[in-house]
Amino acid sequence: MKLGVVFMSMIIFAGGVSFADEKSPSEKYGKVVFASEKFKCSQCHGPTGAEGGQGPSFKGVSKKYTHAQLMERAAHKCPPAGACDPRQLAAIVDYLGTL
Numbered sequence: 728m729k730l731g732v733v734f735m736s737m738i739i740f741a742g743g744v745s746f747a748d749e750k751s752p753s754e755k756y757g758k759v760v761f762a763s764e765k766f767k768c769s770q771c772h773g774p775t776g777a778e779g780g781q782g783p784s785f786k787g788v789s790k791k792y793t794h795a796q797l798m799e800r801a802a803h804k805c806p807p808a809g810a811c812d813p814r815q816l817a818a819i820v821d822y823l824g825t826l
């Protein structure tokens with residue numbers, strides 16, 4: 728009986744993560760950091776990063792670069808230069824991978 732409940736929750740959980748627009752906690756956090764006042768990425772790359780502007784759109788950017796290359800490029804305008812929290816940058820890069 729108890730095992731049945733466990734199996735049921737596993738099925739519900741697996742179903743939940745299969746939705747296309749479902750983001751991981753890191754991706755969700757990255758989206759917030761991306762648009763934040765501190766990072767200002769959205770000022771040049773558009774409100775969600777998909778639009779672009781002064782800087783390029785990030786649609787499909789994770790197919791163009793490896794995670795390490797994106798970490799390097801994502802830091803190009805970090806305020807002050809090079810001083811971004813690597814965990815916040817990693818979250819931004821995770822988020823860019825969803826575009």
Ligand code: HEC
Nearest residue numbers: 766767768770771781782783788797800801802804805819
């Ligand atoms: C002042 C405007 C400006 C800001 C702010 C800015 N960018 Fe950019 N970004 C650009 C421009 C212009 C380019 C293209 C030229 C270059 O690579 O420098 C670019 C390129 C990039 C690229 C490489 C994209 C590609 O397809 O080659 C990444 C990744 C990137 N930016 C991430 C970020 C992140 C993350 C932030 C916030 C921490 C940010 N940018 C803030 C203007 C900006």
